[in-house]
Amino acid sequence: MILLVSKKEDLQRSVPDLLRLSGYEVSVVAEGDQALRLMEGKLPDLVVCDAAMPDPGVLVFLQELRRRTSFVPVIVFGDLSGKGDVRKVMTAGADDCLPEPFETIDLLRSVEACLGRKERICHRMEKPGEVIFDRRELLQTYGEREIVAFRKKQLIYVEGQRALCVWLIVSGKVKTYRIDEEGKELITSIYGAGDLIGCPEVVESICYRDNARVLEDAGLVAIPRQEFLGALQMNSQMTQWLLQVMAHRSAQRDQGLVNLSYNSLRKRVANGLLDLAGIYREAGGKAEIVISRENLAGIVGAAPESLTRTLGDFRKEKLISVEDGRIVLLDEKGLRDMIN
Secondary structure (H helix, E strand, O other): OOOEEEEOOHHHHHHHHHHHOOOOOEEEEEEEEHHHHHOOOOOOEEEEEOOOOOOOHHHHHHHHHHHHHEEOOOOOEEEEOOOHHHHHHHHHOOEEEEEEEOOOOHHHHHHHHHHHHHHHHHHHOOOOOOOOHHHHHHHHOOOOOOOEEEEOOOOOOOOEOOOOOOEEEEEOOOOEEEEEEOOOOEEEEEEOOOOOOOOHHHOOOOOOOOEEEEOOOOOOOOEEHHHHHHHHHHHHHHHHHHHHHHHHHHHHHHHHHHHHHHOHHHHHHHHHHHHHHHHHOOOOOOEEOOOOOHHHHHHHHHOHHHHHHHHHHHHHHEEEEEEEEEHHHHHHHHHHEEEE
Protein backbone atom coordinates (compact mmCIF):
# COMPACT_ATOMS: atom_id res chain seq x y z
CA MET A 1 0.00 0.00 0.00
CA ILE A 2 1.24 3.49 -0.91
CA LEU A 3 0.39 6.31 1.51
CA LEU A 4 -0.05 9.79 0.03
CA VAL A 5 0.31 12.74 2.42
CA SER A 6 -1.01 15.99 0.94
CA LYS A 7 -3.56 18.63 1.90
CA LYS A 8 -4.11 19.77 -1.71
CA GLU A 9 -7.43 18.50 -3.05
CA ASP A 10 -6.26 18.33 -6.67
CA LEU A 11 -3.29 16.16 -5.69
CA GLN A 12 -5.50 14.00 -3.45
CA ARG A 13 -7.38 13.11 -6.66
CA SER A 14 -4.75 13.11 -9.40
CA VAL A 15 -1.86 11.28 -7.70
CA PRO A 16 -3.97 8.34 -6.38
CA ASP A 17 -5.68 8.01 -9.78
CA LEU A 18 -2.29 7.82 -11.48
CA LEU A 19 -0.94 5.24 -9.03
CA ARG A 20 -4.11 3.11 -9.06
CA LEU A 21 -4.07 2.99 -12.86
CA SER A 22 -0.57 1.53 -12.49
CA GLY A 23 -1.88 -1.20 -10.20
CA TYR A 24 -1.01 0.23 -6.77
CA GLU A 25 -3.25 0.38 -3.72
CA VAL A 26 -3.32 3.94 -2.33
CA SER A 27 -4.47 5.58 0.91
CA VAL A 28 -4.63 9.36 1.38
CA VAL A 29 -4.24 11.59 4.46
CA ALA A 30 -3.92 15.37 4.64
CA GLU A 31 -1.34 15.81 7.42
CA GLY A 32 1.84 14.22 8.73
CA ASP A 33 0.41 13.57 12.19
CA GLN A 34 -2.45 11.61 10.60
CA ALA A 35 0.05 9.55 8.63
CA LEU A 36 2.10 8.74 11.74
CA ARG A 37 -1.00 7.66 13.66
CA LEU A 38 -2.09 5.47 10.75
CA MET A 39 1.34 3.83 10.66
CA GLU A 40 1.08 2.81 14.31
CA GLY A 41 -1.21 0.02 13.10
CA LYS A 42 0.43 -1.05 9.84
CA LEU A 43 3.39 0.30 7.93
CA PRO A 44 2.82 1.20 4.26
CA ASP A 45 5.09 -0.07 1.50
CA LEU A 46 5.91 3.49 0.45
CA VAL A 47 5.12 7.08 1.50
CA VAL A 48 4.67 9.85 -1.07
CA CYS A 49 4.37 13.28 0.57
CA ASP A 50 4.02 16.89 -0.44
CA ALA A 51 6.85 19.22 0.58
CA ALA A 52 4.16 21.77 1.48
CA MET A 53 2.96 19.62 4.39
CA PRO A 54 1.20 21.59 7.15
CA ASP A 55 2.91 22.12 10.49
CA PRO A 56 4.95 20.52 11.93
CA GLY A 57 6.23 20.28 8.35
CA VAL A 58 7.90 17.75 6.11
CA LEU A 59 11.30 17.78 7.85
CA VAL A 60 9.81 17.02 11.26
CA PHE A 61 7.60 14.34 9.68
CA LEU A 62 10.59 12.66 8.04
CA GLN A 63 12.64 12.77 11.24
CA GLU A 64 9.82 11.23 13.28
CA LEU A 65 9.20 8.57 10.63
CA ARG A 66 12.88 7.64 10.58
CA ARG A 67 12.88 7.37 14.37
CA ARG A 68 10.23 4.66 13.97
CA THR A 69 11.52 2.79 10.94
CA SER A 70 14.35 3.04 8.44
CA PHE A 71 12.87 0.70 5.84
CA VAL A 72 9.75 2.49 4.55
CA PRO A 73 10.90 4.47 1.48
CA VAL A 74 9.72 8.08 1.18
CA ILE A 75 9.36 10.26 -1.92
CA VAL A 76 8.97 14.02 -1.40
CA PHE A 77 7.58 16.14 -4.22
CA GLY A 78 6.70 19.81 -4.60
CA ASP A 79 8.40 23.17 -4.18
CA LEU A 80 12.01 22.30 -3.38
CA SER A 81 13.62 25.44 -4.73
CA GLY A 82 17.37 25.27 -4.48
CA LYS A 83 19.86 22.55 -3.65
CA GLY A 84 19.72 23.42 0.04
CA ASP A 85 16.10 22.32 0.41
CA VAL A 86 16.71 19.06 -1.43
CA ARG A 87 19.74 18.37 0.78
CA LYS A 88 17.76 19.05 3.97
CA VAL A 89 14.95 16.74 2.88
CA MET A 90 17.36 13.95 1.90
CA THR A 91 19.31 14.35 5.15
CA ALA A 92 16.06 14.14 7.13
CA GLY A 93 15.34 10.72 5.61
CA ALA A 94 13.78 11.00 2.13
CA ASP A 95 14.78 8.41 -0.47
CA ASP A 96 13.99 10.60 -3.49
CA CYS A 97 12.91 14.18 -4.25
CA LEU A 98 10.86 15.44 -7.19
CA PRO A 99 11.10 19.24 -7.40
CA GLU A 100 8.30 20.97 -9.29
CA PRO A 101 7.55 20.85 -12.11
CA PHE A 102 7.83 17.11 -12.76
CA GLU A 103 6.19 14.72 -15.23
CA THR A 104 3.88 11.91 -14.10
CA ILE A 105 6.35 9.42 -15.58
CA ASP A 106 8.98 10.79 -13.16
CA LEU A 107 6.77 9.94 -10.20
CA LEU A 108 6.05 6.44 -11.51
CA ARG A 109 9.75 5.77 -12.12
CA SER A 110 10.60 6.95 -8.62
CA VAL A 111 7.88 4.75 -7.10
CA GLU A 112 9.11 1.72 -9.05
CA ALA A 113 12.74 2.36 -8.05
CA CYS A 114 11.95 2.80 -4.34
CA LEU A 115 9.71 -0.27 -4.19
CA GLY A 116 12.34 -2.25 -6.12
CA ARG A 117 15.01 -1.38 -3.56
CA LYS A 118 12.69 -2.39 -0.74
CA GLU A 119 11.88 -5.69 -2.47
CA ARG A 120 15.58 -6.48 -2.77
CA ILE A 121 15.93 -5.95 0.98
CA CYS A 122 13.00 -8.30 1.60
CA HIS A 123 14.63 -11.01 -0.53
CA ARG A 124 17.63 -10.93 1.80
CA MET A 125 15.47 -11.64 4.85
CA GLU A 126 16.47 -14.81 6.72
CA LYS A 127 12.94 -15.85 7.71
CA PRO A 128 10.00 -15.83 5.26
CA GLY A 129 7.35 -13.36 6.35
CA GLU A 130 9.63 -11.71 8.94
CA VAL A 131 8.85 -8.05 9.63
CA ILE A 132 11.34 -5.46 8.41
CA PHE A 133 13.69 -4.49 11.24
CA ASP A 134 13.10 -1.25 13.12
CA ARG A 135 13.19 0.12 16.69
CA ARG A 136 10.08 -1.82 17.68
CA GLU A 137 11.76 -5.06 16.62
CA LEU A 138 14.84 -4.10 18.63
CA LEU A 139 12.77 -3.44 21.77
CA GLN A 140 10.87 -6.70 21.32
CA THR A 141 14.12 -8.65 20.93
CA TYR A 142 16.07 -7.18 23.84
CA GLY A 143 13.59 -5.13 25.89
CA GLU A 144 12.47 -8.07 28.06
CA ARG A 145 15.96 -8.64 29.44
CA GLU A 146 17.15 -7.43 32.81
CA ILE A 147 16.75 -3.66 32.76
CA VAL A 148 19.41 -1.60 34.52
CA ALA A 149 17.85 1.40 36.26
CA PHE A 150 19.73 4.69 36.01
CA ARG A 151 18.81 7.78 37.98
CA LYS A 152 18.79 11.30 36.58
CA LYS A 153 22.34 12.67 35.97
CA GLN A 154 23.93 9.22 36.48
CA LEU A 155 26.84 8.33 34.20
CA ILE A 156 26.52 5.30 31.94
CA TYR A 157 30.04 5.36 30.51
CA VAL A 158 32.89 7.85 30.09
CA GLU A 159 35.19 8.84 27.26
CA GLY A 160 38.21 6.54 27.04
CA GLN A 161 36.47 3.61 28.75
CA ARG A 162 36.72 0.32 26.87
CA ALA A 163 33.51 -0.30 24.90
CA LEU A 164 32.40 -3.72 26.12
CA CYS A 165 28.69 -3.41 25.37
CA VAL A 166 26.03 -1.54 23.44
CA TRP A 167 23.27 0.04 25.54
CA LEU A 168 19.62 -0.12 24.44
CA ILE A 169 17.44 2.63 25.92
CA VAL A 170 14.11 1.13 26.97
CA SER A 171 12.80 4.25 28.71
CA GLY A 172 13.98 7.77 29.49
CA LYS A 173 16.44 10.09 27.75
CA VAL A 174 20.23 10.02 27.53
CA LYS A 175 22.75 12.59 26.34
CA THR A 176 26.22 11.99 24.93
CA TYR A 177 28.77 14.77 25.29
CA ARG A 178 32.44 15.73 25.27
CA ILE A 179 34.45 18.08 27.46
CA ASP A 180 36.85 20.53 25.82
CA GLU A 181 40.21 21.68 27.20
CA GLU A 182 38.52 24.51 29.09
CA GLY A 183 36.10 22.15 30.78
CA LYS A 184 33.13 23.23 28.65
CA GLU A 185 30.54 20.56 27.86
CA LEU A 186 29.42 20.07 24.27
CA ILE A 187 26.43 17.75 23.81
CA THR A 188 26.83 15.57 20.72
CA SER A 189 23.40 13.88 20.74
CA ILE A 190 20.19 13.21 22.66
CA TYR A 191 18.71 9.69 22.60
CA GLY A 192 15.33 8.25 23.56
CA ALA A 193 13.52 4.91 23.87
CA GLY A 194 14.52 2.43 21.16
CA ASP A 195 17.89 4.10 20.51
CA LEU A 196 21.27 2.39 20.87
CA ILE A 197 24.33 4.13 22.30
CA GLY A 198 27.93 3.03 21.97
CA CYS A 199 27.43 1.23 18.63
CA PRO A 200 30.28 2.66 16.53
CA GLU A 201 32.84 2.06 19.28
CA VAL A 202 31.68 -1.53 19.88
CA VAL A 203 31.73 -2.32 16.15
CA GLU A 204 35.21 -0.79 15.79
CA SER A 205 36.41 -2.43 19.04
CA ILE A 206 37.72 0.85 20.46
CA CYS A 207 37.10 2.95 23.56
CA TYR A 208 34.03 5.15 23.86
CA ARG A 209 34.61 8.48 22.13
CA ASP A 210 32.32 10.49 24.39
CA ASN A 211 30.49 10.40 27.72
CA ALA A 212 26.91 9.20 28.25
CA ARG A 213 24.76 10.56 31.08
CA VAL A 214 21.08 10.12 31.91
CA LEU A 215 18.88 13.21 31.44
CA GLU A 216 15.88 11.71 33.25
CA ASP A 217 15.34 8.43 35.11
CA ALA A 218 15.93 5.73 32.54
CA GLY A 219 15.97 1.98 32.00
CA LEU A 220 18.67 0.45 29.79
CA VAL A 221 19.66 -3.02 28.64
CA ALA A 222 23.32 -3.91 28.16
CA ILE A 223 24.04 -6.01 25.05
CA PRO A 224 27.55 -7.55 25.32
CA ARG A 225 29.90 -6.81 22.45
CA GLN A 226 30.28 -10.37 21.14
CA GLU A 227 26.53 -11.00 21.25
CA PHE A 228 25.84 -7.74 19.43
CA LEU A 229 28.39 -8.45 16.70
CA GLY A 230 27.00 -11.97 16.35
CA ALA A 231 23.48 -10.59 15.96
CA LEU A 232 24.70 -8.29 13.17
CA GLN A 233 26.31 -11.26 11.38
CA MET A 234 23.14 -13.36 11.64
CA ASN A 235 20.60 -10.64 10.85
CA SER A 236 21.25 -8.63 7.69
CA GLN A 237 18.13 -6.53 8.35
CA MET A 238 19.48 -5.39 11.69
CA THR A 239 22.84 -4.58 10.10
CA GLN A 240 21.25 -2.54 7.33
CA TRP A 241 19.00 -0.71 9.78
CA LEU A 242 21.94 0.11 12.03
CA LEU A 243 24.01 1.42 9.12
CA GLN A 244 21.17 3.72 8.09
CA VAL A 245 20.69 4.96 11.65
CA MET A 246 24.42 5.62 12.08
CA ALA A 247 24.60 7.43 8.72
CA HIS A 248 21.60 9.57 9.70
CA ARG A 249 23.19 10.41 13.07
CA SER A 250 26.46 11.29 11.34
CA ALA A 251 24.65 13.64 8.94
CA GLN A 252 22.86 15.27 11.90
CA ARG A 253 26.16 15.80 13.71
CA ASP A 254 27.75 17.31 10.60
CA GLN A 255 24.80 19.67 10.27
CA GLY A 256 25.13 20.48 13.97
CA LEU A 257 28.78 21.43 13.53
CA VAL A 258 27.85 23.73 10.65
CA ASN A 259 25.14 25.22 12.86
CA LEU A 260 27.62 25.88 15.69
CA SER A 261 30.29 27.28 13.38
CA TYR A 262 28.34 29.62 11.14
CA ASN A 263 24.91 30.45 12.57
CA SER A 264 23.90 33.23 14.94
CA LEU A 265 22.81 32.40 18.49
CA ARG A 266 19.13 32.81 17.55
CA LYS A 267 19.51 30.35 14.68
CA ARG A 268 21.47 27.90 16.85
CA VAL A 269 18.80 27.96 19.54
CA ALA A 270 16.00 27.57 16.98
CA ASN A 271 17.82 24.65 15.36
CA GLY A 272 18.44 23.00 18.72
CA LEU A 273 14.79 23.29 19.74
CA LEU A 274 13.59 21.80 16.44
CA ASP A 275 16.02 18.87 16.73
CA LEU A 276 14.83 18.17 20.29
CA ALA A 277 11.21 18.38 19.17
CA GLY A 278 11.64 15.19 17.14
CA ILE A 279 12.79 13.36 20.27
CA TYR A 280 10.29 14.72 22.78
CA ARG A 281 7.19 14.97 20.62
CA GLU A 282 4.29 12.72 21.54
CA ALA A 283 2.37 11.27 18.57
CA GLY A 284 -0.15 13.81 17.33
CA GLY A 285 0.72 16.39 19.98
CA LYS A 286 2.84 19.47 20.49
CA ALA A 287 6.53 19.18 21.18
CA GLU A 288 7.13 19.61 24.92
CA ILE A 289 10.85 19.63 25.68
CA VAL A 290 11.96 18.79 29.22
CA ILE A 291 15.62 19.76 29.44
CA SER A 292 17.72 21.94 31.72
CA ARG A 293 19.09 25.28 30.52
CA GLU A 294 22.61 23.93 31.05
CA ASN A 295 22.00 20.96 28.77
CA LEU A 296 20.30 23.07 26.12
CA ALA A 297 23.24 25.48 26.30
CA GLY A 298 25.55 22.51 25.72
CA ILE A 299 23.61 21.58 22.60
CA VAL A 300 23.60 25.05 21.01
CA GLY A 301 27.10 26.03 22.17
CA ALA A 302 26.15 29.09 24.22
CA ALA A 303 26.54 30.41 27.75
CA PRO A 304 23.43 29.68 29.88
CA GLU A 305 22.89 33.43 30.41
CA SER A 306 22.86 34.12 26.66
CA LEU A 307 20.56 31.16 26.09
CA THR A 308 18.11 32.44 28.74
CA ARG A 309 17.95 35.85 27.04
CA THR A 310 17.30 34.23 23.65
CA LEU A 311 14.55 32.00 25.05
CA GLY A 312 13.02 35.10 26.63
CA ASP A 313 12.98 36.77 23.21
CA PHE A 314 11.34 33.68 21.69
CA ARG A 315 8.64 33.80 24.37
CA LYS A 316 7.90 37.46 23.62
CA GLU A 317 7.66 36.60 19.92
CA LYS A 318 5.24 33.75 20.82
CA LEU A 319 7.50 31.15 19.22
CA ILE A 320 7.62 29.15 22.45
CA SER A 321 6.11 29.03 25.91
CA VAL A 322 7.60 27.72 29.15
CA GLU A 323 5.19 25.77 31.32
CA ASP A 324 6.32 24.02 34.52
CA GLY A 325 9.87 23.75 33.24
CA ARG A 326 8.72 22.44 29.84
CA ILE A 327 9.56 24.31 26.66
CA VAL A 328 6.54 24.08 24.35
CA LEU A 329 7.03 24.95 20.68
CA LEU A 330 4.10 27.17 19.64
CA ASP A 331 5.28 28.21 16.17
CA GLU A 332 7.58 25.62 14.61
CA LYS A 333 7.19 27.21 11.19
CA GLY A 334 8.48 30.49 12.61
CA LEU A 335 11.52 28.73 14.07
CA ARG A 336 12.25 26.96 10.77
CA ASP A 337 11.86 30.21 8.83
CA MET A 338 14.45 31.73 11.14
CA ILE A 339 16.97 29.05 10.15
CA ASN A 340 16.34 29.12 6.39
